[in-house]
Amino acid sequence: MSTLELEGICFRHDARSPRILDELSLSLDCGESALIIGDNGSGKSTLGRLIAGLNEREKGSLLIDRRDVQSMAIAERPKHVVYMGQTSYLQFFRSSIADEIQFASRKAGRTAASDVAYSQFRLPEDRRVKPMDLPYPAMWRLQLFLFSMVYSPKVLFIDEIVAPGARTQTDALDVVIAERARNGQVTILAYQRALPSVASKQIRTYDLMHGQLRERRQA
């Protein structure tokens, strides 16, 4: 049985709208990572929010460790699944990085991640800095750190990779992919185009088109 199992998922915003996801299926095992590539409006964010239980599906089944995410209490969900959205600034709540880490640790019921992990994400040494004052790529790395190293859910959906042309960003992703694979956790990245730097980590690559996922054959 896979860690994440989606079968025949359909989604539309309302009864008059066309289906955005149409009989979509996906199965990822313990420790697997996937890159989902799709055009603007193809349904990447919709899928991510749906996996995290933020969107309600029209039909189909969605199981994380054999449990339907919709049946999980809201407070319980971050241990199982987290959706990292495109608007990082909306997901910071505190006035300093230190407070933000503490807040996330309390919420996740875990001890804060180590200084080594923190420095691997090339985050500022001065943790009194306001998260909202960080440059956009650094803000994204902080969010990635919090979600992968502090919340550390069974399934993490990363919607959009900020500036993957820069080494700081792909290095942080490398840390996440490797660490989560070691922990037997599932990581899903969603982006508009193929990223050879990410694909070389032997993660499964899918195209999202017409509401369905098609796996790319590895070269």
Add this chain to the structure above:
Amino acid sequence: MNWNLLLTDNVDQIDAQSDRIVEGCNRYFGTEFAVYRPLPFVDHTGFTETVAEEIEFVTGAQQASGGAYLDAATFIARWELAHLAGHRVVHLSGGWRKFLGVALFANRRAAAKCFLDVTSHLADERVRMLLEQLKEQTNEQIVFCEYDAQLIFAMAPDRFSLILDREDRIDALDGFPPYEGVSLHSNYEHS
């Protein structure tokens, strides 16, 4: 055609020091730049509901001040937005919402335009469409400053002049990068 790609060896400066970058461009080119800043997804006036209404509203305002390239109907046709015209702006995906804002900004007549971080969140087809539309604006000085300069450069390598942000000034860049920590080696596989 005056397309410039402003390179920096510290991408963090693009939003942290965007004012300085724009001032540098104003000085270097001797003209005042209109600036596209990607306030994340706040590319909607809030006075309208549908994409068509938003386009009508913004292009109308641009025309009233003599500063629009296209009227609403032509804009929708040329930017291939007809399939979204009836959608509510708030229901658009993040990428399409950003693209709508970028397209409306591009429709504004200006002596010079500076696009800061225009490519992130946009699929290749949207970036190509933007470049296609900008080809018509031959009188304008255009500067792109991107987190992923490689991405846009790879789409039109022969069209861009490269300029370098040296923090205290902007310089023309002679020779092909990698240069001072800046590489234009593409990290992407384009669709």
